[in-house]
Structures are given as structure tokens and as C-alpha cells.
Amino acid sequence: xxxxxxxxxxxxxxxxxxCPGCGHxxxxxxxxxxxxxxxxxxxxxxxxxxxxxxxxxxxFDVDFVEGxxxxxxxxxxxxxxxxxDAVVFSYQGDGDLAAIGTAETIHAAARGENITIVFVNNGxxxxxxxxxxxxxxxxxxATTAPFGRDAKREGYNLDITHLVAExxxxxxxxxxxxxxxxxxxxxxxxxxxxxxxxLDNRGLSIVELVSPCPTNWGMQPLASVKWIEETFxxxxxxxxxxxxxxxxx
Amino acid sequence: MAEKVLMRGNNAMAEAAVRAGCRYYFGxxxxxxxxxxxxxxGRMVEVGGTFIQAESEIASIYMVLGASAAGGRVMxxxxxxxxxxxxxxxxxxxxxxxPAVIANVVRGGPGLGNIAGSQSDYFQxxxxxxxxxxxMIVLAPGNVQEMADLTYLAFDLADKYRTQSIILADGMMxxxxxxxxxPEMRALDSLPDKDYVVDGMRGKRKSRxxxxxxxxxxxxxxxxxxxxxKYKQIQENEVRYEEYELDDAEMVIVAFGTAARVAKGAxxxxxxxxxxxxxxxxxxxWPFPSDVVRQLADRVKEFLVFELNAGQMIEDVKLSLEGSAxxxxxxxxxxxxxxxxxxxxxxxxxxxxxxxLI
Numbered sequence: 001x002x003x004x005x006x007x008x009x010x011x012x013x014x015x016x017x018x019c020p021g022c023g024h025x026x027x028x029x030x031x032x033x034x035x036x037x038x039x040x041x042x043x044x045x046x047x048x049x050x051x052x053x054x055x056x057x058x059x060f061d062v063d064f065v066e067g068x069x070x071x072x073x074x075x076x077x078x079x080x081x082x083x084x085d086a087v088v089f090s091y092q093g094d095g096d097l098a099a100i101g102t103a104e105t106i107h108a109a110a111r112g113e114n115i116t117i118v119f120v121n122n123g124x125x126x127x128x129x130x131x132x133x134x135x136x137x138x139x140x141x142a143t144t145a146p147f148g149r150d151a152k153r154e155g156y157n158l159d160i161t162h163l164v165a166e167x168x169x170x171x172x173x174x175x176x177x178x179x180x181x182x183x184x185x186x187x188x189x190x191x192x193x194x195x196x197x198x199l200d201n202r203g204l205s206i207v208e209l210v211s212p213c214p215t216n217w218g219m220q221p222l223a224s225v226k227w228i229e230e231t232f233x234x235x236x237x238x239x240x241x242x243x244x245x246x247x248x249x
Numbered sequence: 250m251a252e253k254v255l256m257r258g259n260n261a262m263a264e265a266a267v268r269a270g271c272r273y274y275f276g277x278x279x280x281x282x283x284x285x286x287x288x289x290x291g292r293m294v295e296v297g298g299t300f301i302q303a304e305s306e307i308a309s310i311y312m313v314l315g316a317s318a319a320g321g322r323v324m325x326x327x328x329x330x331x332x333x334x335x336x337x338x339x340x341x342x343x344x345x346x347x348p349a350v351i352a353n354v355v356r357g358g359p360g361l362g363n364i365a366g367s368q369s370d371y372f373q374x375x376x377x378x379x380x381x382x383x384x385m386i387v388l389a390p391g392n393v394q395e396m397a398d399l400t401y402l403a404f405d406l407a408d409k410y411r412t413q414s415i416i417l418a419d420g421m422m423x424x425x426x427x428x429x430x431x432p433e434m435r436a437l438d439s440l441p442d443k444d445y446v447v448d449g450m451r452g453k454r455k456s457r458x459x460x461x462x463x464x465x466x467x468x469x470x471x472x473x474x475x476x477x478x479k480y481k482q483i484q485e486n487e488v489r490y491e492e493y494e495l496d497d498a499e500m501v502i503v504a505f506g507t508a509a510r511v512a513k514g515a516x517x518x519x520x521x522x523x524x525x526x527x528x529x530x531x532x533x534x535w536p537f538p539s540d541v542v543r544q545l546a547d548r549v550k551e552f553l554v555f556e557l558n559a560g561q562m563i564e565d566v567k568l569s570l571e572g573s574a575x576x577x578x579x580x581x582x583x584x585x586x587x588x589x590x591x592x593x594x595x596x597x598x599x600x601x602x603x604x605x606l607i
Contacts, residue, residue: 041450042449042450042451042452043449043450043451044449045319045447045448045449047315048458048460054462055462057456057458057460060456061456062449062450062456063447063448063449063450063456063457063458064447064456064457064458064459064460065314065315065318065345065447065458065459065460066345066458066459066460066461066462067311068311068337068338068341071307071308071311071314071338074303074307074308074309074311074312074314074315075311075312075314075315075318076315077301077308077312077315078273078275078311078312078313078314078315078316078317078318078319078321078323079315079316079318079319079447080315081273081299081301081312081315081316082273082299082315082316082319082320082321083319083320083448083449086319086448086449087449103304103305103307103308104304104307104308104311106304107303107304107308111301
């Protein structure tokens with residue numbers, strides 16, 4: 001009998017700690033599949049975030065450095081500069097990347113660092129228990145925005161992938177969903193294209209994966225998926241935001 | 250024999266780093282250490298290394314962490330407010346057990362303070378500074394030659410103990426020009442092997458993670474005791490100090506760095522007046538030469554601690570003496586640096602009161 005589905009080589013055979021309906025495990029799997037298919041897992045080095053994916057190195061079977069909150073792109077820069085032929089990626093959530101790590105992210109892009117960012121956006125702080133994130137959309141409730149985000153009170157949400165896409169040093173920026181098999185396939189292609197950018201030394205690549213957080217949204221998993229498709233994507237439209245050719249000379 | 254060259258302290262430190270095999274430097278401009286990034290921005294290109302002027306002190310210390318995790322000899326430098334910003338990353342370097350060399354060319358504080366030389370970061374450097382139980386080797390150069398020599402040594406110590414080595418200089422030391430004999434250029438293939446780095450599995454080994462998140466309290470306690478055993482080893486092996494005119498001394502000045510330099514001039518003046526004064530100059534501020542201080546008290550009962558701050562190292566002197574001698578203090582915070590003549594007056598005054606001269 002032909003085996004059609006199995007654990008990717010670069011995921012450890014362990015159970016993960018993610019909540020039911022969380023998107024992290026899907027994103028982990030996509031990245032691990034891409035490593036195997038592109039044959040880059042043996043030279044991959046990841047930077048784990050402070051956030052829900054803090055234990056990413058317990059699941060990915062590749063080398064890892066644990067980062068401090070927000071510093072993923074700076075650590076990835078140090079790793080990549082020391083070992084240019086390594087495939088270096090920073091795995092980050094929205095609080096990590098778009099709040100405390102905004103400067104590190106924007107400037108890694110400005111330098112055109114040959115690193116890949118895997119950015120999981122669920123619009124909320126997950127691990128700390130549902131506080132407002134920079135990506136929390138207007139009207140969305142959080143433990144630190146109990147009446148729902150109001151522009152006058154809490155300000156607007158930040159589309160950091162769009163910002164990063166505007167920067168000349170960014171070779172590739174895309175936003176994908178993981179709400180259906182079809183969207184998951186598209187997102188996987190984006191992840192592969194991002195790592196290909198790094199292999200081609202074209203500059204910074206970022207893939208944002210819009211991801212459900214049923215626990216902190218207070219929704220059932222299926223309702224979370226529906227809410228992403230109907231509401232969240234109005235603020236975070238999926239697709240390739242930018243793809244730049246290498247600058248000659 | 251290498252020839253003598255005239256160099257600024259900051260530049261001597263930077264060149265010594267390159268010669269020690271440092272090929273990765275990440276920094277951010279702040280006075281009075283700007284010579285270091287300016288020098289290395291060109292020098293790293295010449296030797297095929299990496300120089301990045303980062304977006305912040307915070308980013309630069311994490312670039313240091315990344316390059317160190319990947320096995321490089323790596324350095325950053327800054328001055329007081331910038332070092333405050335680096336403290337989180339320094340705590341992570343300690344927890345991850347990664348080597349790095351960090352220079353603090355201290356300026357007057359607190360706050361934005363000023364850009365004159367000061368020693369007011371003694372506590373911050375010798376107590377760890379960031380969160381958690383950790384220590385760092387703190388080397389305090391006393392002249393431009395030592396800016397080079399101690400920087401060269403700092404890389405070996407950092408690798409040997411997988412710890413951070415701090416060069417604690419100040420604005421005066423960093424910007425003084427003196428003749429210096431530079432150390433030999435180290436061949437990169439002579440650097441120590443590191444079996445803990447993350448450089449990709451390469452089909453040769455299992456995956457590896459460098460981290461400091463240890464959720465199980467007992468395991469984190471064990472990790473802490475392991476760090477403490479390492480620090481104890483450093484205390485046993487790496488104490489460095491200079492004795493100056495101590496043989497017949499009845500009064501001992503304890504001073505480091507630029508203050509020790511001023512003190513030497515003051516002691517010469519005091520000796521010319523017939524006063525038996527000497528100096529103990531700690532070169533490692535951590536580990537502090539506690540045993541030497543304690544042994545001195547067997548024959549000397551009068552100590553004067555002189556610092557370019559409001560009194561920080563004096564606590565280590567007192568802890569070392571455990572009440573076995575009198576300790577006085579003369580300090581100048583805020584970037585003021587007294588002349589040897591000023592300090593000689595203080596010494597002569599104190600000595601006269603104690604030993605009833607005149």
C-alpha cells in the first residue's frame with residue numbers, strides 16, 4: 001500500500017502543546033514539509049520567539065536559538081552573517097514582530113538581510129492570555145481592550161507585513177491563510193517561495209500566516225475560521241504583497 | 250618584536266579585537282566610544298569580517314548573541330546608557346552560556362549625564378546588571394597598552410568559560426593617545442573548537458538548541474548551580490591586580506582604571522613628602538581580588554578607596570576586609586577627574602591625621 005501522508009522529516013515525533021484549533025501546528029508542518037522538499041533542513045537554523053511558539057525547538061527537528069521577545073530578526077542577522085550558507089528563519093507572532101520587535105523587523109528589511117520571517121498573525125497575545133496586540137482589529141475584544149478596540153481609545157491596528165513590503169531590501173512579502181486545504185496549499189507555496197528568495201540571496205523574505213486563536217477569541221475552531229474569512233481578512237488581505245527582483249550592481 | 254605605534258585607547262581596543270580573531274562587530278553610535286565602530290567599519294572589510302551599525306543597542310546585542318551562537322568571536326561596544334539598553338541581551342547571553350566581549354567606555358551618569366570619563370557603572374558591570382543570577386568577567390585597563398592587551402585576553406577568557414568579558418574603560422581612557430605594542434594577529438584556525446554552536450545539522454548530528462527557557466524549577470535550579478560553579482572557577486583562576494609601592498606602605502590606596510592612573514601620580518607626590526603610601530589596583534573588578542585585600546590588612550590598617558564615582562568599589566573593599574582595617578573614601582562622580590595634585594592633598598591630609606605627621 002502506498003503511504004500518502006506521514007510526519008515530515010523535520011518535525012519531531014512528539015505531541016505539541018498548542019490549543020485545539022490553533023494555527024501554529026499547521027504552520028510548523030508547512031515549514032517542515034518545505035524544508036524536506038527543498039532539501040534545506042540540514043542547514044536550517046531557526047530563531048524561536050517569546051510567545052505561543054516559544055517551544056518551537058521541541059517540535060522542529062532542526063537547529064534553533066531561543067530569542068528574547070521581539071529580537072528574532074537581530075538574532076537571525078547575527079546567525080546569517082556568521083554562516084551565510086545556512087538557511088536562517090525567525091518564527092514570530094504578532095506581538096513579538098509588530099510591537100516589541102518592530103524596529104528589529106523593519107531594519108532587517110532595510111538592510112536586506114538574507115533571512116526569512118515566518119510570521120503568525122492571530123490578532124492577539126496568545127501565551128499571556130489574550131491581551132490586545134498591534135494587529136487586533138477595530139471592534140475586537142481583548143483582555144486589555146474589554147470594550148473592543150476603539151480607534152480613539154486604543155488606536156488602530158498595524159499591518160506590518162504591508163510596511164515591510166514597502167522597504168527596498170524586502171525581496172518577498174506575502175500573506176496567506178490556513179483556513180482551508182486550498183488556502184493551506186497557497187500558503188505553503190508562499191513559504192517555499194520565501195525560502196527560495198533566501199537561497200538566491202535576494203534579500204529579506206516574509207510570509208504572514210493569518211491564524212486562528214479559538215482560545216483567546218472565545219470561539220469554536222470552525223467559527224474562528226469563518227470569522228477569519230469574513231472579518232479578519234478585511235484588514236489583512238491575503239496574497240503576494242511584493243516580489244522584487246535582485247538589484248543589479 | 251612588534252613595533253610601537255601611537256594609538257587612541259578606543260582604536261587600540263578595536264585593533265586588538267581584530268587581532269584576537271574577532272570578525273563580527275555589531276554596535277551603535279554613542280560618545281565617548283565612537284572611535285570603535287568607526288575604526289572597525291573599515292577594518293572588518295579589510296579582514297573579511299562583518300560590521301553592522303545596528304538600529305539600536307538592543308538589536309546590536311542580539312546580533313552578538315546570534316553570531317556567538319553560530320560560533321563566531323564577536324564584540325560590541327557602547328557607553329553607559331547604551332549598556333543599560335544591552336542588559337536584557339547580556340542576561341540572555343549568560344543564560345544561553347554564550348561568549349562575547351563587550352566594552353563599556355563609561356560616561357558620567359545617571360540619565361543622559363555627560364560624555365566625560367567616569368566609573369559610575371562599577372555596580373552595573375560587577376553585579377551582572379541584567380535580570381537573573383549571573384556574573385561577567387570585568388577587566389579594567391589602566392592605560393592604552395592594557396586597552397589592547399586586556400581586549401586580546403578578554404576573547405580567550407570568554408571562550409574558555411563561555412561567558413561575557415567586559416572591558417570597563419571610561420571616556421578618558423578611550424580617548425587618550427599613547428604608544429602601544431599591538432598583539433600578534435591570531436590565525437583563525439588556531440581559535441578554540443566549540444561543540445555547542447548551532448550551525449545546521451549538516452547530516453552529521455542531531456538538532457541542537459541554545460536556550461535559557463527552563464520551565465521546570467528543579468532543572469532551572471540545576472542550571473543556575475552549574476553557572477555558579479563556573480563563576481567560582483573564574484574566581485579561583487582569573488583574579489588579576491597590580492601592586493604599586495606596597496612593600497613598606499602604611500596606607501593603601503585602592504583604585505582602578507583612570508583613577509589608578511591619577512593615584513600613581515598622587516602617590517609619587519606623597520612619597521616625595523616622605524609618606525609611606527602604596528596602591529592596590531584591581532585589574533579584574535570581577536572577580537575582585539578579595540584575598541589580596543584581606544591579606545594586606547594583616548600589615549596595613551589604613552585604606553583609602555579612590556573612585557570616579559560616589560562610592561561603589563568601596564563596598565567590595567569593605568566586604569573583603571570584614572572590618573579588619575579602616576576604610577576611607579574619596580570619590581568624584583559626574584565625570585570630574587581630579588589631578589594627581591588634588592588627590593595628593595587628600596592623601597596627605599588623611600595620612601597626617603592618622604599618623605600624626607606635620
